[in-house]
Amino acid sequence: MSVKINIPTPLKKLVENQSTISADGENILEVINDMDRQYPGIKERICDEQDKVRRFVNIYLNGEDIRFMDAEQSKVAPDDEISIIPAIAGG
Numbered sequence: 001m002s003v004k005i006n007i008p009t010p011l012k013k014l015v016e017n018q019s020t021i022s023a024d025g026e027n028i029l030e031v032i033n034d035m036d037r038q039y040p041g042i043k044e045r046i047c048d049e050q051d052k053v054r055r056f057v058n059i060y061l062n063g064e065d066i067r068f069m070d071a072e073q074s075k076v077a078p079d080d081e082i083s084i085i086p087a088i089a090g091g
Contacts, residue, residue, distance in 0.1 A: 001024060001025070001026070001076070001079065002022045002023070002024050002078065003022065003023060003024075003025070003076050003077075003078070003079070003081065003082055004018055004020055004021075004022055004079075004080070004082065004084045005020065005021050005022070005023055005031070005033055005035065005081075005083075005084065005086060006019065006080045006081065006082065006083040006084065007019055007020060007021060008084055008085060010086055011045060011046075011084065013040050014041055014042045014045065015035075015039045015042065016039075017030065021035065021038070021039070023035045023038065025076060025089045026039045026075060026076065027064055027070075027072065027073050027074055027075050027076060028053075028061065028072045028073070028074045028076065028082070029051055029072040029073065031076060031082065032046055032072075033049060033090070037071060045057075046059075046084065047072075048087075051072060052072060053066070053071065053072060054073070054088075056087040057084065057085075057086055057087065058084075058085040058086075058087060059082060059083070059084055059085070060079075060082065060083040060085065060089075061074055061076065061079075061080060061081075061082055062080055062081055063083075066080055074082060
């Protein structure tokens with residue numbers, strides 16, 4: 001099943017400068033793996049070596065933070081929308 005992924009500016013160069021892409025999977029991790037199959041190298045920017053979303057990357061599924069759901073195992077459905085948001089720090 002295909003879902004829409006909104007790509008943040010820092011990652012656009014890895015996805016041919018597209019703002020949105022589509023990927024398949026039944027959960028967030030499967031979608032990330034499919035993204036990496038299509039655009040090699042993007043997964044390492046999003047996930048650590050244990051396939052966990054990096055601490056400073058936020059992923060939202062239909063506007064809900066996956067950290068308050070089932071994290072990388074959060075189920076996705078056709079036509080869901082995923083947004084990847086890098087954390088911004090500053091003072």
